[in-house]
Amino acid sequence: MILGRQLDFLTRLIPTWRQEPLPSPKQPDIRTAPQRDADVEAKARKLLRALQCDDLAKRVCIRWNPRMRSTAGTALVAKALITLNPHLWDFGAAEVDRTLRHELAHLLAHHRAGRRRISPHGPEWQQACRDLGLLDEKRCHTLALPRRELTARHFYRCPACAEEVKRVRPFRRKTACLDCCRRHNRGRYDERFRFLKIPAARK
Structure with a gap:
């Protein structure tokens, strides 16, 4: 009888983790990055609509290019396309916002100029920067992104x-x-x- 009690007592002490399924590893939230990217594009459209540029707001498109190295972003006027460097997120949301407005200013300046030729970082672009909330914006970024020397050929x-x-x-x-x-x-x-x-x- 005593032996039976001891066995019963030991049975209650034996852990039961082997009998239960192991918890599956936590999966990353795959919705986070796409949603974050969609928010950036939505912000671009909102900024343009606030400046009465509804037509440009409908056409603007934001893309992320993981092959970018030293370039923070580019603007393709003909397609109303802005391409951003995903490494911008390493510097925080504020830097993503600043770069977005910088590139958006290129599209806005050319949209306002129509067929007239303008300098990439001339007075039209500078005015567009101010309208988008960027004061004294520089033509080039100063982020610690990897750089490479390119030779003009x-x-x-x-x-x-x-x-x-x-x-x-x-x-x-x-x-x-x-x-x-x-x-x-x-x-x-x-x-x-x-x-x-x-x-x-x-x-």
């Missing part, structure tokens, strides 16, 4: 003013000297001032 010259331009990649479309276009054609593209490629030895 393509050289161009304006046939009118002899202004020379160095490029890492060649121009993919007809590109003219902005200063000459402003001076002689109200800022619109003029074939007379199209950049001509020159040998590297003459740079």
Whole structure:
């Protein structure tokens, strides 16, 4: 009888974890990143609508490119497309917001200018930055993103003013000297001032 009590007592002490299924590892919330990205695009549309740019607000699109290294973001005017570096999240939501507004200012400036040619970081872009809440915005970011040195291998010259331009990649479309276009054609593209490629030895 005593032995039976001891066995019963020991049975109650034996852990039962082997009889229960192990808890499954916690799965990441796969909705977090897509929702976060959707919020960024929604913010871009809201900012544009607040400036009465409903047409641009409908077309604007935000994409994230994990292959970006030293570039924080880019703006493709023709497609109303903004591409952002996912590493921006490492610097906090405030930096994502600032970069979004910076790139959005490029789209806004060109949208307002219409067919008129403007400088990428000229007065039109600076005004767009201010309208989007960015005061004294710099043309380049100062984030600690990995950088690499790129060598310019393509050289161009304006046939009118002899202004020379160095490029890492060649121009993919007809590109003219902005200063000459402003001076002689109200800022619109003029074939007379199209950049001509020159040998590297003459740079």
